Amino acid sequence: MAETETPYRPVRIAFRIGYLGEGFFGSQFQPRHRTVEGEIRNACIRAGLFSGSPDGRLAISGRTDRGVHARCQVLAFSTPLPDRAIRAFPGQLPPDIWATHYCLVPDSYSPRRDVISRTYRYIFTDQPGDLSLMEDAARLFPGRHDFSCFSKVEAGKTPMRTVSRLEVHADGGCWWLEITAQSYLWHMVRGIATVLLRASYGQQTQEEIAAMLEGPCRNRVKPAPPEGLILWQIDDDLAWNPVPVMPRTVRLHQEKEAGHLTMARVHRLLSP
Numbered sequence: 001m002a003e004t005e006t007p008y009r010p011v012r013i014a015f016r017i018g019y020l021g022e023g024f025f026g027s028q029f030q031p032r033h034r035t036v037e038g039e040i041r042n043a044c045i046r047a048g049l050f051s052g053s054p055d056g057r058l059a060i061s062g063r064t065d066r067g068v069h070a071r072c073q074v075l076a077f078s079t080p081l082p083d084r085a086i087r088a089f090p091g092q093l094p095p096d097i098w099a100t101h102y103c104l105v106p107d108s109y110s111p112r113r114d115v116i117s118r119t120y121r122y123i124f125t126d127q128p129g130d131l132s133l134m135e136d137a138a139r140l141f142p143g144r145h146d147f148s149c150f151s152k153v154e155a156g157k158t159p160m161r162t163v164s165r166l167e168v169h170a171d172g173g174c175w176w177l178e179i180t181a182q183s184y185l186w187h188m189v190r191g192i193a194t195v196l197l198r199a200s201y202g203q204q205t206q207e208e209i210a211a212m213l214e215g216p217c218r219n220r221v222k223p224a225p226p227e228g229l230i231l232w233q234i235d236d237d238l239a240w241n242p243v244p245v246m247p248r249t250v251r252l253h254q255e256k257e258a259g260h261l262t263m264a265r266v267h268r269l270l271s272p
Helices: 036-046 082-092 131-138 188-200 205-212 263-269
Strands: 012-020 067-081 095-104 116-121 145-146 160-169 174-180 231-235
Touching: 012 082, 036 067, 036 082, 036 095, 067 082, 082 095, 116 188, 131 160, 131 188, 131 205, 160 188, 174 188, 188 205, 188 231
Parallel strands: 067 231
Antiparallel strands: 012 067, 012 095, 116 174, 116 231, 145 160, 160 174
């Protein structure tokens, strides 16, 4: 691929990446800690794509907490060397981050604003009691609700969110929930996981959960452990291309067992 030099008109390019969250203090940049965003910025600088984060307008589609994994996270940056980015950026990433797809996007593209929905999976490390009770409780969540009891609501943000889908699954000794929404509150999915597990043991009734979803909240739910959470899919209308094949790249979109996870298999499915 010939390298294209366009020093006065940077091109915006998006990548789909995955990562193992346990080695990071979350995805958002923190100057004194190792973060996903920090490693991405360093990879871009090492590849000579831009000299610093403001220059490249680096952005990612959503924040994940410390210990949370991603199968599909989306990032975008601007560079005068898009051909070099496609060829060199994946190889500059550390072993616990990998790129799977790329796409040239408009200069105005924001991976945070310009996505249709985000899907998370939460894998339960504790075996649920009665799966049918968990399924009944899960049916309460789709729709627009007040999630202040399930989340840490940051100042200036509304606790109202719309969940388009929430399902629970069990297979081969593994139990997980899968939720899709356009946006989430901090700790929201992990809070939902806690309540669904309680419901499976009869410790939380449907009436109590329905009341929690109406707000206001007096007792916020303690979120489930972060290591069970995976940012599973980002839905958008982009035309993605596979990155050039590299020996340590994992193609999770081709993983036939992707729906049948146990915590012991998270690393096998996610790590390169």
